[in-house]
Amino acid sequence: MEFVLERYNYWIIIVLMMGGLYIVFEAENMIKKLVGLGIFQTSVLFFYVTLGKTAGGTAPILVETGGHGDDHGDGHAAEAGHGAAAVAHGETHAAPVLHEESDVAHQLETVEAEISEGVTELAPNNVDGHASEAHGAQAHGAQAHGAEPGADPGHVANGADAHGAVSDLPSPEFIATPHAPSQAVADAVYGQSGEPLHMVAGDIIYSNPLPHVLMLTAIVVGVATLSVGLALVVRIREAYGTIEMDEVRAADIAEGEAEGDAA
Amino acid sequence: MEEQFVPSVLIANIALMSMLGVITIAIIRMTSLFGIVMLSGVYSLVSAAWFQAMDAVDVSFTEAAVGAGISTALYLGAMLLTVRKAKPTKGILKRWAPLLVVIGTGSALLYASVDLPAFGSLDSPVNTGVGMQYMEVSPKEVGTPNVVTAVLASYRGFDTFGETVVVFIAGVAVILLIGFGERALAASNWRGREDDDAQGDDSHLILRVVSKLLIPLIVLYAFYVHFHGEYSPGGGFQAGVIFAVAIMLYSLIFGLKAAMTAFPPVWARVGAAMGVAIYGLVGVICMLNGGRFLDYDYIFGPPSGEAHGHHNWPQITGIIGVEVGVVVAVACVMITAFYAFAGRTPEIRDEDW
């Protein structure tokens, strides 16, 4: 059952894809063929976007002042738990607060790779941008302040703060909060003070932006092909008086035979 | 994995997907081209909603603008010049060849689906690979909140350049194939005359008033979508399409001739080339300043090396620059395509509907 639940989306997409492909091959009418082609291409978009969707994720626009993520609070609570389980770092389960934060399970490899090296592996001021590293430090209880020095104001103020705020997590107000992380998110998102420092980035999961970018390209390529195809259809209609594939083919064959006789 | 999804997302997923399935079946069974074209527009719109549910907001926006908007307009334009009805298809038994192809391809896909990562999984290769790195590094390296824009215009800016060229070459293709030579001129005269008649009896009065109100707003919105693309969904392609829609609306209501006077076809042709040139030249400027093609860090000269604070201006300038190229190219090509289809005298008049 779990197997089905994990894959039903692919199967639906395959059915849609094949529907489009079937129209392309089955239709004799050229415009209908192009419609089928469009459906086939759109279904491929579904496939890529499905790959990039993360459970409980939100659009890949870094949260600065709220707006996004507000209705995802509940989802995060669950995710966090799961993420922690996946991390399988025994010690993270000890403290509920850390537990919540560990939904960066997708960074698992990076975390593990970098734990030994501490927090500042990339550029010096990259710390705040690197949720996984900051998290790695915390999860091991090594030092909550390990991440602090990286949180320089300039960066927290710009888009980076979504992650940057991880370094804020161990601050007392959050640890003291008895609520589920959804409350923490809500606080941050609706932050009355409006200061960008109030980000709880660790709790925001983003969907993968790369498939989106690729599919934007694919959409545009699709419409370009479509306009060329339609222009051809218009010309074929003018030249043959029909846009039914079989009639055009019959006319072509007749023409070829006529030429063959002449030759 | 499943419990991680917000239920509303799953409900939307299933509901929209099944709508898409129903639409596909309807298209397979239909013969009225008008219906087919409309349903394909609906398909695009429903898929745009689905993309929204799947967090692909930029894809959703583009699909709505391009798939449901421009594509449908192009289909209708082509249909006006051809026929309204497809021939009824053959019996199911005679269609074994397409069925065979489809079953073959489908089983290959099903074969693969077994090993595909679970839907929504966070630790799939895709979501641990390159894609998610962008989420972390782009605030530092590019500095636009909308990571899709950053990836689109900077990391994979070269893809987008190629994409602009695809649009451009499609415009060239449409001009070469159905052009706006003398036939288009004749057509525009014909349309214009008819419109002059219509002006007499005020029958389009409401439309004229409303459209005069709307067109500036649409253009304004196009600019918003373009320049706000770094912060929210949107960007060059969507803005270009929206701008083209404004011209299309104008030409629908005031006649093709008026539109061609307001925005001459030659502008569209030159503009399409200009768009590609702008995009390319932004890249070339970076090259002249010592960087790689499209390396925006070099757009004002070699990078000074000092840490940029709030905004990474070279990157943002570069992104806006190339997006201008995209807007110009896309808008001009879409207008070109519209002119080309609308400007060709239809063989079938409205009476033959």
Next chain:
Amino acid sequence: MTMLADLVIAPTVLAMHAPVLLVIAPLLVGAATVLAPSGRFAWYMAVATSAFCLWMGISLAMEVSQNGVVSYHMGGWAPPRGIEFRIDALNSLAVVIISFMGLMSAIYAQPAVEREIRIEKRPMFYTAYQTCLAGLLGIVLTGDAFNLFVFLEISSIATYVLVALGAGRDRRALTASFNYLILGTIGATFFVIGVGFLYAATGTLNMADMARIMEADSLHHSRVVQAGFGFIVVGLGLKAAMFPLHQWLPPAYAHAPSFVTVFLSSTATKAAFYALARFMFSVFDPTFSFLEPVFLYVLAPLAAIAMLACSFQAVFQTDVRRILAYSSVAQVGYMLLGLATGTAAGLTAGMFHMANHALMKGALFMAVGAAALNASVWKVSHFNGAAARAPLTFTGLAVAGFSLMGVPLTAGFLSKWKLLEATLAEGWWWAAVVIGISSFLALFYVGRIMQAAFFAKAEEGAPEIKEAPFVVLLPLWLLAGLNIVFGLNPSLPLGMAEAGARAVLGVDLNISGGAQ
């Protein structure tokens, strides 16, 4: 020789950006060509860009042969995050072939275009040509799987319109183009699905990175990777006119404007074939367990069937261009047979034959187009006695025709010989038989054309064939001459093909190892 080397090596500034200049020069000049005041001026621009591309291509190839892999990071972003143009010995050969054939066909274009394309369409026609050239070069240069798709589409859309412009002469060009558009788009979409599978399995789009991850995680057991291979091969195979997917090619070549046929026959399928080779050998490893049966039981038989069936079909065509088009599909079969061996020798033979085929098919289509410059002659019978009236054109045709048949002392003979060696090394004796039969059939179909031109008597009232102008004869004879030169001394193309095979199969594929 050193003087020549000095001449072809570009100044440092240009050489540093050579990979990207190869693509953006034709694109930007192509965009500017839209504004060209006349067809003649547009032609100058097209020839100039093509020549520039050849220059860059050669200097890039020299760079690669001296310093190994060249990697150009678009936007300064290191792969896999950014897009990379990655040139090793395998694609430097493809780059040189495509840019060289681009220049040759661009020089050839002018008289043919003036005859076949309406005057107001000429500037844009050259725009489409240059865009197509840029797209094909992009396909062979890029190291990013999705970027390859973008370039595939650029070249394809340009190709559709170029083919469709034959409609001024023959309306069947429209149907041919539409069919190509449908099949080509399906092929490209299959390719995207395949890339999507690989992306799902590896999480990256960079081809070298994909190869590395698949190797490291031994992903060849994953069904996703296997299906991805299938979709990519089908998608690219459609573009390369691999045997059962070649239906679009004969009508497209037969009804396109003659310049377009020359250009496409010598470049488009070559670029797709290169991409196929790149994916089979470099992204996937031919030693992957699932690939061996695919190569042995699917690709090799398909190649053999193509060589036999399409040669056979070519024998029975009356239209000269269709004869040559079917022959092209058969020749793709030869190249594919080389790939299907899965060995370095086979890859070398395939790439070598690809280069030779570009030379000979380009020359043949040029000669046929040159004959048709003054009169619409497309039937074999129209060529009766033509050699007497246009000796230079038809001698060129004969030389290229001999090369196609595989007569000794021509390039075609050598590549078939290499192929024979490669297949026999695998113990595929049947392949030798197939090569023999196919060459025998080539003797028939090329021989028919030559027999008509050289030995038959001209019919009464047949269209008058005249000698072609100098701009047509120059590239034709250059290509024909190269067929002989490489037949006598194949060290240049063969050496490059061997270096290519070594580069993909011998050296490991770490991304960092570049001249960046």
Next chain:
Amino acid sequence: MVDLTSPEFWESVRMMVAAGVILLGALFVLVGSVGVLRFPDFYTRMHAASVTDTLGATLVLGGMMILAGWSINSFKLLMTWLFLFITSPAASNAAAHAALVAGLEPLLGKWNGEKVEKPELAKEG
């Protein structure tokens, strides 16, 4: 005992009001859809469809504005509503007019056994 002064209480009231308004809007959309399916001819169907566009959309957007509170998002929603408010009737009018010009007669006129004058109806729309 509900604490009327607590912000949580008013927050939940706001949510409930918003939900109610959105549901009401959805109901109108549903009614409109049923109308499109059930009404006999083009003009009456368009009438049903425009209910979806105007009342349904207004209520849904209004509910969302309540939900979003006093923010830029509310402003954007307001703009969306304004856009719909202008375009939807104009589009309905254009479609009806086009249908009339193309010669599609309203069923209503036949029903009463008397023809409706074309120009009149066009102005009404």
